[in-house]
Structures are given as structure tokens and as C-alpha cells.
Amino acid sequence: MSETMEKPRPSSLFIAGSPDKLAEILKQLGNDRAYNMIRSHGNTWRVHFDGDLVLSTVKIVDGKPVIIKD
DSSP: OOOOOOOOOOOGGGSTTOHHHHHHHHHHTTOOSOEEEEEEETTEEEEEETTOSSOEEEEEETTEEEEEEO
């Protein structure tokens, strides 16, 4: 009988650019709208919020999350 050890998966909450990190940031900002993440790079995400005609950028500026509408 052989035993295998599996490495615990890292929490994606702390991985830059992850969808979980984006979800946490939007929760902090009080967002209650549905959205689709288009792409991410580092601590910047391009998203489309349902009901909007344009994309938005969610990013960290001076340590604080902001949403910038295009």
C-alpha cells in the first residue's frame, strides 16, 4: 500500500490577478452587480458589469481599490 501526499492548494485570494481576489475587492467596494472578468494583469482587472455599455478597470491605486469607467 503506498501513500501519496498532496500539497495543499494555495489560497487564490492572495494570488495577484485571480478571480477570487477580484471578487474580494469588489465586495470591499460594496459591489452587488453581476460582472464578467475579461482579463487580468497583476492587480488590474478589466471587467464588464451587467447593464453597462462600456468596460471598467478595477485596480489598486496607492494601496486602495478603485473602479475606473471607460
